Structures are given as C-alpha cells and as structure tokens.
Amino acid sequence: MRPLAAGLCAKNPFVLGPMAGVTDSAFRTVCMEQGAGLCYTEMVSARALTYHDRKTASLLSVQPCQRPVIAQIFGSEPEVMAEGARIALELSGADGIDINMGCPMPKITGNGEGSALMRTPELAARVISAVRRAVPVPLSVKFRAGWDEQSKNAVEFARMAQDSGADFLCVHGRTRSQFYGGHSDAGVTAAVRQAVDIPVIASGDALSARASVRLLRETGADAVMIARGAQGAPWIFASCLSLYIGHGEILPDVQTHIELMRRHVRLVCSLKGEARGMPEIRKHALWYLGRLRGAKPFKVRMAQVSTLGAFEEICSEMLKARLQVKE
Numbered sequence: 001m002r003p004l005a006a007g008l009c010a011k012n013p014f015v016l017g018p019m020a021g022v023t024d025s026a027f028r029t030v031c032m033e034q035g036a037g038l039c040y041t042e043m044v045s046a047r048a049l050t051y052h053d054r055k056t057a058s059l060l061s062v063q064p065c066q067r068p069v070i071a072q073i074f075g076s077e078p079e080v081m082a083e084g085a086r087i088a089l090e091l092s093g094a095d096g097i098d099i100n101m102g103c104p105m106p107k108i109t110g111n112g113e114g115s116a117l118m119r120t121p122e123l124a125a126r127v128i129s130a131v132r133r134a135v136p137v138p139l140s141v142k143f144r145a146g147w148d149e150q151s152k153n154a155v156e157f158a159r160m161a162q163d164s165g166a167d168f169l170c171v172h173g174r175t176r177s178q179f180y181g182g183h184s185d186a187g188v189t190a191a192v193r194q195a196v197d198i199p200v201i202a203s204g205d206a207l208s209a210r211a212s213v214r215l216l217r218e219t220g221a222d223a224v225m226i227a228r229g230a231q232g233a234p235w236i237f238a239s240c241l242s243l244y245i246g247h248g249e250i251l252p253d254v255q256t257h258i259e260l261m262r263r264h265v266r267l268v269c270s271l272k273g274e275a276r277g278m279p280e281i282r283k284h285a286l287w288y289l290g291r292l293r294g295a296k297p298f299k300v301r302m303a304q305v306s307t308l309g310a311f312e313e314i315c316s317e318m319l320k321a322r323l324q325v326k327e
C-alpha cells in the first residue's frame, strides 16, 4: 500500500471513517485497538472553532492510541476554513486535516457546505487552496459521486482537488440525493483512482469484512473506509486484515462480543462521565445487540439503561442466555 501522504503512513488499508455522533474518542480507541489503520474524528464546524465553541473543541480531543488520526472540518468560507484548520490542528495534534465536501444533510448543504460544494467547484477549489496554505500537515478531501444522478462530477472534482493542493482523496460512491440509501457506485471511485496521481480511499457500502476487501480490490483504491460496518462491530478491522492476508473472516464469539461492548461502554464513561456517557452509549449498545441472535429481550432494557451498574447487570444476564453471533 502507498503511504497516503508524505509523513502519513496508515498502518493498514482499513480506515475508520468519520461519523458525526458515532466516532467519538472512545469509539476511535476501540476501533484502533481492533486493527483500524487510521481513523477520522467526527466532522466539526470551522466557524464554530473560530468562535472557540467548547463543545466543538471537545470533539477534537485525541488520545495517542488513536493515531494516526485525521481531523475533519466543514464549512465553505475559504478564510474561515483556513483558520478553522489551524485551530483543529492545534487542538487535536492530528496527523492530517480532511475537508468534508460530502455531507448530505440539509442543515449543512443549505449553507452551501458539505456536498453542496460539489455544485460550486470554483469555491471548493478556493477552500482547498486556503486550507492547504494554512496547515503544514497532509490534507485530504472527502466527497461524493456528485450531487445527483444527472451531475456525477467526481472525476473532474477530484482533479480540481488534486490541483488545489490535496494530498489524498476519499470518494463515497453515492450521490448527495441518495443520502445513505441505494447502492454506492464503486465504478466512480475506480474512475477517480485512474484520473488522479494522489492516493484515493474508497467509501460506500463497506458493510462487512468481505464487502470491504472487495471494494478495495474492485476500485484499485489505496485504502477502504469503513463506516456503518463498524457500528456495533469494531472487530471488523481485524476481520478485514485477516481476509486481506488470505485467512478467513474473524467473527468473535458471544463472550468476546459482550466483552468488547463492555470495554467500549466503560471507556465512554471514563471519558465523559457516567451521567453524560450512558445516554450516549445506548445507540452503540443496541448496535452490538443487533448483531446477536436471541438478544431481543435485552434490547428494551438496553434502550433505557442509564447507569453503568444496570448495564453490567444486563451484560451478566446476556452471558448466561443462549445467544448466537449473527453471521
């Protein structure tokens, strides 16, 4: 595998993608422990960083065990993005900065940010150039196949990003109008890979270890980004590595599955405190349970769990129940 940029060598080609509200510090730690080669922070607003918003700054708190890590920012004003990138780097000590040009959410695109920048490539170029000048670390841009089926401009957009100073790219093969539905078009990523000289990370439908290794090979990309496939399954990275080197998939047994969920939940509580952490961890716990056959009776309780003690009690009962890992 090629290094993604000078000075940025991912440990392997299986990368934890940015997910707002999901890839916080605890989840990044668990995924890196399970073999992810690189991880991304959640996206943060460059404008909020320039206002020194404390909540936004807290999203960029990075532990050494999460490195290499990329801090992702979004926004559409070149000078604000440049200043935001400088602050993001200072706060996180990250190994690189990524610019989000793929977010489909109306509250982001409505401001001309995220994937809306694919409709204004001249402005996108100015944003990339401004951030390039502002930070000395590797710079990447994450974008989609295009805005909609009629305007798939990923290849031209990729060339523009390269010419504006990006060191590597990440392509999600869906259009903005698809949001997260339908299928991701791996052909678009393969075409981008052919069109530029810089490394490319493939994203979209890397929902299992098999799908991730297939996406890597089909697109010829330098790395593959795993997002929803890691929810409730951080071991997907170890499984990808095992498949990649010619061994089989790794599926943890029920005990290991529950142990990893406990590790994740304890980490959240130690980083955020029990009162704040427990409500946040419920969705993760439900993702873990969703991957176990026979866990339905525990889901209702898990959806309301509010203390670490109650969570541990559910885990002990789960260990005694006849659960099976879903294939």
Ligand SMILES: Cc1cc2nc3c(=O)[nH]c(=O)nc-3n(C[C@H](O)[C@H](O)[C@H](O)COP(=O)(O)O)c2cc1C
Pocket: 017, 018, 019, 020, 021, 022, 042, 043, 072, 100, 102, 103, 142, 172, 180, 184, 203, 204, 205, 206, 207, 225, 226, 227, 228, 229
């Ligand atoms: C809940 C959620 C939050 C996401 N947040 C971000 C984000 O903050 N920045 C970003 O670039 N992509 C974000 N994404 C997109 C993912 O990084 C990834 O590109 C996308 O989910 C496609 O991969 P998948 O089909 O394998 O999940 C998010 C996706 C999900 C499901």
